[in-house]
Amino acid sequence: MNPLVSTDDLVCRFTSRRSSFLALDHVSMTVEQGTSLGVVGESGAGKTTLIRCLLGLQQPTEGTVTFDGSDIGTMSAKQRRAMRRRVGMVFQNPVMALNPRMTVEESVAEPLRLHTKLRGVDLRRRVGTALESVGLAEAHRSRLPHQISGGQCQRVGIARALVTDPELVILDEPTSALDVSVQAQILNLLTDLKAEHDLTFVMVSHSIDVVRYLSDRVVVMLQGRVVEEGLAGEVLTEPRHEYTRNLVAASPTVESDSLRIALSSREEVVS
Ligand SMILES: Nc1ncnc2c1ncn2[C@@H]1O[C@H](COP(=O)(O)OP(=O)(O)OP(=O)(O)O)[C@@H](O)[C@H]1O
Ligand SMILES: [Mg+2]
Known part of the structure; x- marks a missing residue:
């Protein structure tokens, strides 16, 4: 066992002058290096x-986040920057996550300019490798986000997340804004990239099918608490908690059927 990231009794309370809201209520979880954790739960969980x-973007009220053995709460700004370089982030809405005025090339080059000394030809070459690894062609380099499809935008988002060679990739609803057939292509791509680069994933998803496909383990959240945790195959097949049973039952079967078919066909078309 080699935990890459873990939380211990994490509490996050949002307080305003009039109210206080407990968004995380003593959450403890561990993600082993090279595995994939799915996080499911209703909206607002x-x-x-x-x-x-x-990611260190939100300061917890209590508890700790440990990344590769270090408490991120006590890291210096420099250590935190070094940590952030080892973590990639893929967002839900691929079109909105990209700067509309930046070409594909510029978007993918940005994290390299920020975190590395690569410039010029070396930078261009590294961007080219990243684009190739997500199935985008040379011709896409000079396009703007509105000149490519939603699926292609998410490929750019994934290239941006992976271009700095992170160890941990955090994905917040990576496919929920996409059509089912495009979802399947992106999920297959993520599975391939994870194996190829020995990545660790933490993925949030509303879709039980997506989590079943991509995750080794799953945590089920309800109102800031983890109500159930375990192997994805077990938790999602034989849920112990009634809330998980309802989540699984509420997962749309028509969509899951088409997703399963699309995943098994492993289309190579880029859309
Ligand atoms: N900065 C904030 N200030 C006050 N309340 C917040 C803040 N961020 C989140 N919350 C509240 O905390 C709760 C959890 O929000 P969060 O965004 O983590 O939910 P979620 O599980 O990601 O939901 P969704 O599935 O809709 O994305 C919500 O009730 C939200 O309104
Ligand atoms: Mg959310």
Whole structure:
């Protein structure tokens, strides 16, 4: 066992002058290096707050986040920057996540300019490798986000997340804005990239099927608490908690059937 990221008794309370809201209520979880954790739960359960804490973007009220053995709460700004370089982030809405005025080339080059000394030809070459690894062609380099499809935008988002060679990739609803057939292509791409680069994933998703496909383990969240945790195959097949049973039952079967077919066909078309 080699935990890459973990939380211990994480509490996150949002307080305003008039009210106080407990978004995370003593959340403890561990993600082993090279594995994939799925985080499921209804809207408002605290999933995004949890991953913002993992990234150090949200300061918890209590508890700790440990990344590769170090408490991120006590890191210096320099150590935190070094940590952020080892973590990639893929967002839900691929079109909105990209700067509309930046070409594909510029978008993918940006994290390299920020975190590395690569410039000029070396930078261009590295961007080319990243684009190739997500199935985009040379011709896409000079396009703007509105000149490519939603699926292609998400490929750019994934290239941006992976271009700095992170170890941990955090994905917040990576396919929920996409059509089912495009979802399947992106999920297949993520599976391939994970194996190829020995990545660790933490993925938030509303879709039980997506989590079943991509995750080794799963945590089920309800109102800021983890109500159930375990192997994805077990938790999602034989849920112990009634809330998980309802989540699984509420997962749309028509969509899951088409997703399963699309995943098994492994289309190579880029859309
Ligand atoms: N900065 C904030 N200030 C106050 N309340 C917040 C803040 N961020 C989140 N919350 C509240 O915390 C709760 C959890 O939010 P969060 O975004 O983590 O949910 P989620 O599980 O990601 O939901 P969704 O599935 O809709 O994305 C929500 O009730 C939200 O309104
Ligand atoms: Mg969210």
